[in-house]
Amino acid sequence: VNALMKLENGYYKTVDFPSAIDKMSMIADMKCPGTNIAEAVLNVTKFHAEIDGEPLDATLSARNFDDVNYSATAKGKLNLTKLAKIYPVEGTTMSGMLDLDVTTSGKMSDIEAERYADLPTSGSLNVTGLKYVSTDVPQGIAISAGRITFTPEKLNIEKYIGEVGHSPVNITGYLNNYLAYALLP
Numbered sequence: 001v002n003a004l005m006k007l008e009n010g011y012y013k014t015v016d017f018p019s020a021i022d023k024m025s026m027i028a029d030m031k032c033p034g035t036n037i038a039e040a041v042l043n044v045t046k047f048h049a050e051i052d053g054e055p056l057d058a059t060l061s062a063r064n065f066d067d068v069n070y071s072a073t074a075k076g077k078l079n080l081t082k083l084a085k086i087y088p089v090e091g092t093t094m095s096g097m098l099d100l101d102v103t104t105s106g107k108m109s110d111i112e113a114e115r116y117a118d119l120p121t122s123g124s125l126n127v128t129g130l131k132y133v134s135t136d137v138p139q140g141i142a143i144s145a146g147r148i149t150f151t152p153e154k155l156n157i158e159k160y161i162g163e164v165g166h167s168p169v170n171i172t173g174y175l176n177n178y179l180a181y182a183l184l185p
Helices: 080-086 108-112 178-182
Strands: 002-012 021-031 041-051 054-063 069-079 092-107 121-134 141-150 154-164 167-176
Touching (some): 069 080
Antiparallel strands (some): 041 054, 069 092, 121 141, 141 154, 154 167
16 A cells, blocks of 8 residues: 545535535545555644634554554644534534644553553643533533643643533542543443
């Protein structure tokens, strides 16, 4: 395999979501010189899209598909109300805005062996106006304002102002070993 994909000025619009996902661009290549997937390499050196004017940029590099070694970045804004219209999840309603800037890397074998300290993750996530209700969380969760920063060791909750059901919740603190919980099967 020796493939190259380029997308410029991509555009997506449906009747269910009258605003467009536009200004999409991507540059990606995949190489595998033989039949051994351990030699395969995938690089998405550029991904950009704007969902109703909100930009999202990402990169991804993956190699050795026997034990995937990856690095990824994501930076931009996600409007969950608009995203739920594009990709609805049955039994779930959500709204709010996520502003993220995250970098992560690692190997699948480290995830499987629960060596989470070997998965460097850093960055931040700002949340505003989040409301989430699902069949698993029928009482709902709301976050009027929140900020989380990531380090390889812990998830820092710098601000969480919201509600669980009808109970007000304000949180600051941190979670150690958070990747163990996030990556549970």
